[in-house]
Amino acid sequence: xxxxxxxxxxxxxxxxxxxxxxxxxxxxxxxxxxxxxxxxxxxxxxxxxxxxxxxxxxxxxxxxxxxxxxxxxxxxxxxxxxxxxxxxxxxxxxxxxxxxxxxxxxxxxxxxxxxxxxxxxxxxxxxxxxxxxxxxxxxxxxxxxxxxxxxxxxxxxxxxxxxxxxxxxxxxxxxxxxxxxxxxxxxxxxxxxxxxxxxxxxxxxxxxxxxxxxxxxxxxxxxxxxxxxxxxxxxxxxxxxxxxxxxxxxxxxxxxxxxxxxxxxxxxxxxxxxxxxxxxxxxxxxxxxxxxxxxxxxxxxxxxxxxxxxxxxxxxxxxxxxxxxxxxxxxxxxxxxxxxxx
Numbered sequence: 001x002x003x004x005x006x007x008x009x010x011x012x013x014x015x016x017x018x019x020x021x022x023x024x025x026x027x028x029x030x031x032x033x034x035x036x037x038x039x040x041x042x043x044x045x046x047x048x049x050x051x052x053x054x055x056x057x058x059x060x061x062x063x064x065x066x067x068x069x070x071x072x073x074x075x076x077x078x079x080x081x082x083x084x085x086x087x088x089x090x091x092x093x094x095x096x097x098x099x100x101x102x103x104x105x106x107x108x109x110x111x112x113x114x115x116x117x118x119x120x121x122x123x124x125x126x127x128x129x130x131x132x133x134x135x136x137x138x139x140x141x142x143x144x145x146x147x148x149x150x151x152x153x154x155x156x157x158x159x160x161x162x163x164x165x166x167x168x169x170x171x172x173x174x175x176x177x178x179x180x181x182x183x184x185x186x187x188x189x190x191x192x193x194x195x196x197x198x199x200x201x202x203x204x205x206x207x208x209x210x211x212x213x214x215x216x217x218x219x220x221x222x223x224x225x226x227x228x229x230x231x232x233x234x235x236x237x238x239x240x241x242x243x244x245x246x247x248x249x250x251x252x253x254x255x256x257x258x259x260x261x262x263x264x265x266x267x268x269x270x271x272x273x274x275x276x277x278x279x280x281x282x283x284x285x286x287x288x289x290x291x292x293x294x295x296x297x298x299x300x301x302x303x304x305x306x307x308x309x310x311x312x313x314x315x316x317x318x319x320x321x322x323x324x325x326x327x328x329x330x331x332x333x334x335x336x337x338x339x340x341x342x
Contacts, residue, residue, distance in 0.1 A: 010132035015061025090115025106338035178303035193228030195318030245278035
């Protein structure tokens with residue numbers, strides 16, 4: 001059975017609203033105020049990064065894209081909607097938006113707890129959907145969530161233990177730390193390496209989909225990575241980024257690590273996945289067999305893989321922070337999870 005038509009149409013209108021955001025137009029005056037509040041509340045949020053998130057979501061929520069996404073699902077009429085607790089992260093703008101959209105389309109209702117540093121924008125978009133569809137779906141709260149039937153929670157490895165303890169008795173999706181990785185083989189074009197720079201540094205590298213780890217063949221020229229990053233050189237003017245760059249570089253120096261540095265970014269060999277801000281880890285691979293084994297062993301640490309190689313689940317360069325609406329965090333199908341609650 002098809003999804004609720006009013007909810008579908010409201011989502012399409014929201015996509016168009018995001019796609020044409022213009023702070024100088026009267027129809028966006030309320031949203032523009034909230035954008036400024038979001039920037040004031042979170043030192044990592046900039047007008048450029050917020051506008052990028054609006055544009056990417058606007059493109060993702062086009063009518064044809066949404067139809068293509070939901071056609072593979074069988075939506076049921078829900079007589080008594082379940083209450084879904086959504087505990088959202090706040091590391092990059094609108095990072096919890098996909099969960100909100102999934103609950104909206106599923107026909108259930110949501111009790112939403114936003115991250116303290118991303119609490120202004122998502123309620124606006126949720127209200128936009130409700131007004132367009134003339135249907136109540138979302139309740140936002142700053143308190144501990146009670147009276148829920150299922151939970152979708154996103155946080156760190158530490159917070160996930162808390163989530164599992166408190167929410168383990170109900171159906172749940174609990175997400176932990178993951179990172180994007182890139183696998184290079186030397187065939188990459190200059191354009192692809194520039195896009196890799198975007199995959200690394202969009203949103204200052206704070207997203208779980210940002211590339212923080214490279215797999216490269218022996219004798220790979222690391223200067224190619226710096227060339228791909230060069231168009232982001234102005235990032236060092238951002239105070240919080242510059243402070244992190246100086247601090248992490250100092251830590252590497254005091255630890256006597258061998259690393260490369262271009263004045264605004266540091267690259268170091270390591271088997272770890274989660275690199276600090278303004279840093280990238282790399283690891284050599286000697287054969288495709290060794291590479292595939294390594295990726296399989298560490299799949300719980302990997303959110304997405306950028307590569308030219310025919311690796312399972314690979315995506316193109318430049319798309320880590322432009323995920324398709326069909327892509328789910330941690331590879332867990334959120335819509336199927338919600339539909340199975342019926």
